[in-house]
Structures are given as C-alpha cells and as structure tokens.
Amino acid sequence: MRRLMPAAALTLSLSFAPAFAQTVWEMPTEYPATAIPGEGVASFARLVNERAGGRLTITPSFDAAKGIKSAGMIAAVQEGKVAAGDAFAGALGSVHSLFGLSSLPFLATSIDDAKRLTDLAKPTYAKVFAGYGQRILYTTPWPASGIWSKEVVTSAKDLAGLSIRTYDATSTTVMTNAGAKAVNLSFADAMPKVKDGSVTAVLSSGDGGAGRNLWQFLPHFSEVNYALPISLATVGLAAYEALPADLRQVVDEAAAETERRQWSAIRTRLDENYARMRANGVTIHADLPADLRQRLAVAGKAAVDEWRIKAGPEGAAILDAFAKR
Known part of the structure; x- marks a missing residue:
C-alpha cells in the first residue's frame, strides 16, 4: 500500500493539471456584430480559435459592451484592460492626428481609392501604434x-x-x-x-x-x-510577443485572412445595405x-x-x- 500511495497521489495531481497553457484575449468593438467591423472581429476570433488548438482563445464583444468606445481603445489596450480591440480610425484622431486620414472628406471616393490610401498609410499607422505598444492586426473598410x-x-x-x-x-x-x-x-x-x-x-x-x-x-x-473610412484592429505587443512562435503565426495568418475578407466583403456591402x-x-x-x-x-x-x-x-x-x- 505504501508503494502505491505516491503513484496514486501523482495520478490524482496530474488529473487536475492543464494539458497546456491557455491564453485568453478579450477583443471588444463599439459596433454591433452585424456591422462590418463586428463581422471582422467575429471572423478573426473564429479563425484563431479554430487553429490555436485551445492554447489561445479570442473572446469578442460588441456594442461597447466592455464600456470601451473607439476613442478609448488605444488606451485600453496600452493599459492591458483588454489584449486587443477594434476601433474606428477617425475617433483615434483624438489620440494622434494621422488616424484621421481615412475619414478626410471627399478624398478617397471609391473602394479602390480607399484601399490604396490605406496601403500607403499602413507603415505610418504601424509606427504610431508601436509607440503605444501595439501591433496592427488588420484593417476594415466602411461603406461611404x-x-x-x-x-x-x-x-x-x-x-x-x-x-x-x-x-x-x-x-x-x-x-x-x-x-x-x-x-x-x-x-x-x-x-x-x-x-x-x-x-x-x-x-x-x-x-x-x-x-x-x-x-x-x-x-x-x-x-x-x-x-470611405476604416477601422483598425490592434493587439498589445506584450500580449503578442508572449505567444510562442507557432501561435504568433496563427494570429498573423488569421489577421491577413480577415483583412482579405473585409476588403472583399465591402464590394457587395453597399447593395446589401441599401436593400435592407x-x-x-x-x-x-x-x-x-x-x-x-x-x-x-x-x-x-x-x-x-x-x-x-x-x-x-x-x-x-x-x-x-x-x-x-
């Protein structure tokens, strides 16, 4: 019996130990799940959750349920209140004027123009976000x-x-x-x-x-x-860099896929919205x-x-x- 006791105790302790470390990222947006930024957050979360093997879970929330609006998203991520978030770029102009670019009036008047403007600005956006300890995940275009x-x-x-x-x-x-x-x-x-x-x-x-x-x-x-303004989804650099390399790859690939999905969806979105x-x-x-x-x-x-x-x-x-x- 004495020889069996340590083995039994070890077996019992292992039964309560997690098989892997699990990380949870909260990711809010102030927009509803039916708006295109909400769909982007849901899509990104789904892709990561499906591919991360349970080691990383994205928990999305909508309609400012966390009490965080777009203008406060940079601070919320920077302070670690949430790991990631989606925010309307125009509202972020109160934090840094460069974020007001995409909502300048009558500048980008087509989807192709909006994409080109976003691509031109993205390296500068990334530089500004890095100053707040954040990394861009993906961009989302809004209809006009x-x-x-x-x-x-x-x-x-x-x-x-x-x-x-x-x-x-x-x-x-x-x-x-x-x-x-x-x-x-x-x-x-x-x-x-x-x-x-x-x-x-x-x-x-x-x-x-x-x-x-x-x-x-x-x-x-x-x-x-x-x-045709944009929203920007970001993650805190500390949260991102704490992931092992394979999970960072999962995040990067899900982000790239979400961005492609968002810019593709916008092309039929206007007709769908007008019909509704x-x-x-x-x-x-x-x-x-x-x-x-x-x-x-x-x-x-x-x-x-x-x-x-x-x-x-x-x-x-x-x-x-x-x-x-």
Missing part, C-alpha cells in the same frame, strides 16, 4: 458615409436645420462650416440622443446605420459619399442638388488643408503620394 436625417435634405439651406452627429473632429468641423449644428459622438453615445430627438441627423454609412436600426428614427439617407434600408422604409437620395454638394465640397477642402498642417510632414507625404494617381 452619408447623412441620415429625420427630414429630407434637399438643399444647402437644409443643413442649417440639422442637429447632426459626426464621428471625428474633422467631420465636426466640416458640418459646422457647412451650416449644421454638429456634435462629435460615438455611436453608443449618439443613439440615446437620436431616440429622444435631440440629434436629428447622423453622419454614417448605411452599414453602421443599418446595424443600429437608425431607420426607426431617421428615414432619409442622403448619399453624399463623404468618405429600403425594406425598412428608408428613402435613399442619390441625386443631390448642386448647391448642397458644393457647400460640402468647400467645407471639406478647408478641413483637408487643416489636417495636412496638423499631421505634419508624414501626413503631407501620404496625401502627396495619394495624389500621384
């Missing part, structure tokens, strides 16, 4: 931003009647200069104000708006093609009056010029390279 409104916007004069939610400092300046009453709000903060009527218009794509059921309150969508919007009673206004487009274009150019100064030589170099079509 338009104006959701309670009342139809049929002329430049109608802008004066809008209390409009904007999504970064630049769009706030543009809409203010165009005559609207603009306020920079995250989607999570904007929706209660849309519901109570204090915000009567929202600058957003049909994607984010469709995901948030804006059609319940704002039944008009003006296709101004303001910008029309099915829910939204009137889409594509043929906008010249005075409205002109008012927005003038305000937009001033904002781009202002951003060039704020972003400094690195930002100017990206704009100049993009201009060489």
